[in-house]
Amino acid sequence: MAAPFPNLYTHRKVAESAAKACDICYKPSSSVLITPDKKDFFYVCPVHLKDRNFATPKIDEDAIKAKREKELAEEKDKLMKEYQExxxxxxxxxxxxxxxKDKKDGDKDGDKDGDKDKDKDKDKDKDKDKEKKESKDETEATPKEEDEPRVFELKSAFYQQRLQRKRQAEAAKRDRERASQPNYFPSVPTEPPRK
Structure with missing residues (x-):
């Protein structure tokens, strides 16, 4: 019999207000493991995801390669802008x-005006440097995307437990549907009992 869902679970976060009991330790957790087809999900503490006896992370090589290329392109753009600046x-x-040189040939009044222009230029350069520094600080302050793995494969025992729970839930649903049908239970006898 084929498994109703694959043994690949994606780690997702829900709001703290929607936290439910972890399937392993029953503590409130806002982390959820869900299958890609959304047929199975359960709440789990992030600590359990680091446990190699519970689940192993699936590393997506293509995603890592794409991320690395994106970082290289961003670094290249940054260096080009700095060079142009x-x-x-x-x-x-x-x-x-x-x-x-031209102003040295001119009179001293022109030199005073030139000094004022230089001061203005210096102020502008300082403002630009300050803005760059602030924008750099902002980018460094914002955390990068989580480097933690997002896709996990459960160990065999836990996966079998998930399959068993799914089968039990389906069996309970079938039993409820059967019990709700009018001909499920035997009818009451209409004839009087024999002596």
Missing amino acids: KQRKKKEKEKEKDKD
């Missing part, structure tokens, strides 16, 4: 040097 600043400094 440095090049832009380098060009601005060269322009400032050219302006300084």
